[in-house]
Amino acid sequence: MTAKSIDPETDTLPLGPLQEGIWLFWQLNPASPAYSMLEIFHFEGEFNLEALEFSFNELIRRHESLRTTFRDTEAGVVQVISRDPEPRSAEVVDLRGLPDAEQAERLTSAINTAANRPFDLETEPGIRLTAIQRSETRTTLVLVGHHIICDGLAMAVLLEEFGELYQTSRRGDTADLGPVPPGYSTFVKGQLAALTDGTFEEEAAYWREQLAGITGSVLPGISHPASRTPVARDTAVATLTLDDQLAESLTAWARSNRSTQFSVLMSAMSVMVATITGNGVTALGMATSGRTPEFARTVGVLANTVIVRSQIDLTRSFTDTLKEVSLDLMDAVDHQDLPFSRVVADLDSEQQVGADILRTVFTAGANGTLKFGEGELSEVYARTVQGPFDLHVACDISASGIALDWEYALRTYSTEVAEGYTAAYGEILAKLLEQPDVPMDSLGLAEALAAVSELLEASAAASVSSAVEQGDQPADGGSSDAAPAAEFTAVEEAIAAVWADVLGVPVASPLDDFFELGGHSLLVGATIAGVRQQVSQSATLRMLFDHPQLRDFASRLEVSGEADGVPTGQ
Known part of the structure; x- marks a missing residue:
């Protein structure tokens, strides 16, 4: 599709820098709900579907991100914003009159369907509302927003305005939501301009120095051999809720040290990583709001990712460590404006594998809820499959308590290891707060990590034993006279070296598939940068998406010279 075929009743603008990684992930995994943001509520009371749909459509008219689709054009990916969208209906599932047991089963199925049905970002806006009617006075609502059009703070704004619109509609009044905030297109245009006029040069220099030579911290996991099966993106989810005494102790200690609860939690995470890895340099990803007062209520993906790099010395006290990590965190936030995708691209240009700096994300959850002003509304915590990170920890810090939700990628951690790490963190946090000086x-x-270490050692031993057994006979169980593996050409061998370096696994055949070896959207940029430098400047991101088999990919490259049998990029 070209830009000329786009409906003239729409506005277009380029893809925002903060959307680039999400778009690449969606291209690779169009059926994945990894970037779906869910809000699920059970409502007890008289429910008004007409008021619900009116409120939903008012939100869509108010916020341009909610009426945006995406197109891959000859000039690049663009956002297509409908100026006057047709009214949208909520998807209604009627379970009224069913026996209790059947209704409970159908309710679970309906919630899962609504929550995990993928978006086609090229044909539909990334927002969806489902109403599941259980009786005349019991309704379940499922609001799903794709992360490419909103972030956690944006979802909190939507919930607040949705509730206000519903309440006033029920009363027959008009909601006063204040002036329409600047649209996401205004934010994107400003960000793109800043990327070209030198505004971010100082920030780029900071990140080059800060991230030079480091890899992202990760808790040790299962060492998987290279496989020929797609990489699993499911997660093991474990929740750690601090008991009242520990939560109160954490809050009081943070206050006495002029710090925040989140800084204490992140510092404890850094200490845990340093303890089990033996590496005193930690690098954890963190989401920032990305919002100035002007864009405080703008709906879009404004949240950026930064890396908090810290030096952890276990011979020092936790009090000293908190001070240092807090400063590291503040420095990172002070340099949050440069989009993370451009930080990675800059590192790649310096011959570093930028994607390797983000393996663990430790962040604070956004607080927001829906209020209808009548009946009883209860929120249901919802989980989805995780994206490309090994571990994502979301800290829910509120007046009612402190909880941490740990989402572990099952390609890296078993359920037992995930639960072990979660429990160990709670024990470590308690030890640090008990004797912080x-x-x-x-x-x-x-000692708190001993049980996890034992599980990892047992897993490693089992993996070695399995590899030895498989080495004694053909992997397919057939004759040892199987056909030999295909041989690499010089070009293919050079590409294989780049892939192996980025993926961290051997590339055994020119018939190997990049994504089946463990590649994902965050690694595509680093891979293409390496291929351009070592093999050919003609390599593109789209080329790898469309031709992930090494031999097929290599055949698409324009290679004009060779030195010692290995091609050189031209």
């Missing part, structure tokens, strides 16, 4: 290496932190 003594050397941390005297607190027995390693």
